Amino acid sequence: MTVWAGRTAVEIAAAVRERRITPREVVAAHLAxxxxxxxxxxxxxxxxxxxALxxxxxxxxxxxxxxxPLAGVPVAVKDNLALRGEPTRNGTAASSDAPADEDHVTVARLRAAGAVVVGKTNVPELCVFGTTEGVHGTSRNPWDTRRTAGGSSGGSAAAVAAGMVPIALGNDGMGSIRIPAANCGLVGLKPGYGRVPAGIGNGDWFGMSENGPLATTAADARLLFAVLAGEDRAALAAERPEPGPLRVALSTRSPIAGVPVTLPYARAAxxxxxxxxxxxxxxxxxHPPYPLSLSTIALARWTGGTACDAEGLDPSLLAPRTRRHAALGRxxxxxxxxxxxxxxxxRKRLTPFFARYDVLVTPTLARRGPAAAPWHERGWWxxxxVNTAYAPFTPPWNLTGWPAVSLPVGVLPGGAPCAAQLVGKPGSEHLLLDLVARIEELRPWRRTAHELLSRAGATPRDPASSASS
Structure with a gap:
């Protein structure tokens, strides 16, 4: 039975459709x-x-x-999206513990496609920061548990990277899929604006937030993206010609002035x-002509989105960093x-650049993720x-609403994965995944840290901390 834990979503779905294994056997293996x-x-x-069983x-x-398309595939859902019968805590003690009446539209599409939701994944409070910790737990990088999984989809990324589920649903408002994907050695796609239904929090962070896939392979990321985007199975099964030759721009210059890029991430790009x-x-x-005002624009949108999401919540139940962030947004x-x-x-500033080039390659991060620590207890500044120093490359593409994907490329000192980012024009999600698939073919990466964790002597979950049902 356990052989099916660690397989790809494509492999699992095919086996279930062909009745070589039952959905219960698959889900039970992943729960174990x-x-x-x-x-x-x-x-x-x-x-x-x-x-789930x-x-x-x-x-x-x-x-x-x-x-x-997802017959019997176990999936994890980020805990800022509604899952019928389960509370949506959004990483905060200030949220309601009442169960949701309806599934979020993306969750409904997963279930309609045959997926089985095994649980809700940890997020930082209100999904604000690029590390995942708080009152509901700390998500660690399975490749190096001393360090954060990233954020805010850190729990989803950690679940996939540890082989606890083959795919997971995350969302990305300033890099919240791509940052943890980079830390955890995954393919993480932020779709372009409008390709997947959003409905994230109170206003989608002014239209910057998108729901998208976290996976260990390009094929799994494509499968999950297609389901989330409502594409039919025939379109997904259609043979795709080799793209190219494409005009590719390479840039390792930080979009935010003054933020240095460490050598491993420059090498990955x-x-x-x-x-x-x-x-x-x-x-x-x-190099794209990033405006000098980019950091100011990003900060205003970042804090403003938090201010919207904090409306109606008891401020006394929010962490000090969250209260400060929301106050600056107001x-x-x-x-x-x-x-x-x-x-x-x-878009007006960057469109001429993307008229000359089809795809942009950058590092995903400027430096490796920080320590897994109680960042929610530390000051806002x-x-x-910390967030700005390690993740300056992701926010521009939320601001433009253009698609971007992180993929594993190379390794960091000590053996944890490194990562590069591909950015494309509106509607180029499948093209980007084609390029990820080609890189994967030429330079395969380690898919999960399961064996590493097992050798290190992983410990069982504390039933009192999981609210299992």
């Missing part, structure tokens, strides 16, 4: 792995073991089982570009910083400095 490993990883806020049995009796050149694409070193609104159409202005 969660029980064995999550005590050291902290991916899950809650595990719904009995409900019952839902797996229901999938196995579906008349359309042979047509389901160069290595990704070299692999694309080897595949026949035309690579040129060229000040940004009063100052008029949120009324300017920054998306249109930034320290959190912002």
């Amino acid at each position: 792995r969660i029980e064995a490993l999550d005590g050291r990883v902290g991916a899950f806020r809650s595990v719904r073991a009995q409900r 019952a839902e797996a049995d229901a999938v196995g009796t579906r008349a359309d089982l042979g047509e389901l 160069h290595e990704a570009a070299a692999l694309l050149a080897h595949a026949g694409h035309l690579v040129t070193r060229a 000040a940004a609104e009063r100052a008029g910083l949120l009324r300017t159409d920054h998306r249109a202005l930034l 320290g959190n912002v400095l």
Whole structure:
């Protein structure tokens, strides 16, 4: 049975459709792995073991089982999205513990496709920061448990990287899929604006937030993206011609002035570009014309989105860093910083660059993720400095609303994964995943840290901390 824990979503779904294994067997194998490993990883806020097994049995009796793209595939859902019958805590003690009446539309699409939700994953409070810790737990990088999994989809990324689920649902408002994907050695796609239904928090952080996939392979990321985007199975199964030759720009210059990029991440971008050149694409070193005001614009939108999400919550139950962040967002609104159409202005500035180039390659991060520590107990300024210093490359593409994907490229000192980012034009999600697949073919990466965790002596979950049902 356990052989199916650690397989890809594509492999699992095919086996279930062909009735070589039952959904219950698959889900039970993954629940056993969660029980064995999550005590050291902290991916899950809650595990719904009995409900997941019952839902797996229901999938196995579906008349359309042979047509389901995610037949019997266990998935994890980020805990800022509604899951029917479960509370949505959004990483904070200030949220309600009442169960949701309906699934979020993305969760409904997963279930309609045959997936089984095994649990809700940890997030930082209100999904604000690029590390995942707080009152509901700390999510650690399975490749190096001394360090954060990243944020805010840190729990989802940790669950996939540990092999506890093959795929997970995250979302990304300033890099919240790509940052943990980079830390944890995954493929993490932030779709372009409008490609996948959003409905994240109170206003989608002014349209910057998108729901998207976290996976260990390009094929799994494509499968999950297609389901989330509502694409039909015939389109997904259609053979895709080799793209190219594409005009590829390589840039290791930080979008935010004054933020240095460490050598491993610069090398990762160069290595990704070299692999694309080897595949026949035309690579040129060229830097996007990022405006000097980018950091101010990003900060205003970042804090303003938090201010919206904090409305109606008891401030006394929020961490000090969150209260400060929301207060600055309200000040940004009063100052008029949120009324300017920054998306249109930034697109106008960057469109000529993307007229010359089809794809941009950058590092995903500027430096490795910080320690897994109680950042929620530390000051606002320290959190912002840490976030800015390690993740300056992700926010521009939330501001433009253009697609971007992180993929594993190379390793850091000590053996944890390093990462590069590919950015494309509107509607280029499948093209980006084609390029990820080509890089994966040329330079395969280690898919999960399961064996590493097992050798290190992973401990069972504490039943009192998981609200399992």
